Amino acid sequence: MRITLLCNLDIASNLAANRLITALPEHHFSVLMTAQVGGKNHRPKALEALSFYENTLFTEILFPALISEQKASGKEVCVKETCDKKGDETPRLLTFGAMQQRGIDIHPVSEINEGNGLSVLERCQPDLILSVRFGRILKPPALDVPNHGVLNLHSGLLPQYRGIMATFWAMLRDESHIGCTLHRIQDGGIDTGDILSTHPIKTDYNLSYFDNMLAIYPAGLDAMIAATKRIADSVALVSIPQNDTQANYYGLPDPASISLFEQKGHRWVIHSNLISLAQRFFPQ
Structure with missing residues (x-):
């Protein structure tokens, strides 16, 4: 199948792209990428700092540095799927640039439902769209392009946590579990589509x-990969409508919510964990 991945220019999207492309090598991927989720309105200082770690640190500093190192050395950086060390199966990760070098078309877009973004999507001719952290709401006619529809991996447990930064809001409310939801996008609603599966995990308040x-x-x-394989094998997916009476929508955190989050002792990042993540892009 031809698959178009809709994602965002950030490290979480990069990790998702690595996982999907590696697990589905028999399919042809193209990638359409937004620069950020939501509008360009002024954001509180804490969220600007978070954006540095989620986006700038990796996509504007680390990834270009790796490409420069590759050009200087004449060797491809991060081309191996697994480490060389015996017993170490931690995958080496590909930057977006390395994905392009492997023949994956990556297109920056600022919109998807009209103009150039829609034209690019139509040229990709996807049979299926997979969406992870994409920064725009899909509406017709974009939704009408793929033969097999759109599957979205939402970063919260639906329908209770619609909107953005669900993990923040769940931690602020002292939830014991956070998670994500695989669902269809069937109309222009925000996180309203039929649910294929939910994936709760225990919140670790020792982490950031x-x-x-x-x-x-x-x-x-993993659920998105399995669903894609079922679609390719012409197996119907089972989904259930959301219960709108349980739905809540969350937007960007306001200064008061950010202050309370920090007063509770929650951290935004742990620098040693950032270093460990960055090291996964370097060859052994």
Whole structure:
């Protein structure tokens, strides 16, 4: 199948792309990528700092540095799927640039439902769209492009946590579990589509928001991979409508919520964990 992955220019999207592309090598991937989730309105200082770790640190500093090192050495950086060390099966990760070098078309877009973004999507001719952290709401006619529809991996447990930064809001409310939801996108609603599966994990308050946010995705990505394989094999997917009476919508955290989050002792990032993650992009 031809699969178009809709994602965002950030490290969580990169990890998702690595997992999906590696697990589905028999399919042809293209990637459409937004620069950020939501609008360009002024954000509180804490969220600007978080954006540095989620986006700038990796996509504007580390990834270009790796490409420069590759050009200087004449060797491809991060081309191996697994480590060389015996017994170490931690996968080496590909930057977005390395994905392009492997023949995957990556297209930055600022919109998807009209204009250039819609034209790019139509040229990709996807049979299926997979969406992870994409920064725009899909509506017709974009939804009408793929033959097999759109599957979205939402970063919260639906329908209770619609909107953005669900992990933040769950931690703020002292939830014992966080998670993600695999669901269809059937109309222009925000996180309203029929649910294929939910994937709760225990909230680890010893870790940061950033660590917990990254931790919610692997199980959901595995479910997305399995669903893609079923679609390719012409097996129908079973989904259930959301119960709108249980739905809550959350937007960007406001200064008061951020202050309370920090007063509770929650951390945004743990620097040693960032270093460990960055090391996964370097060859052994």
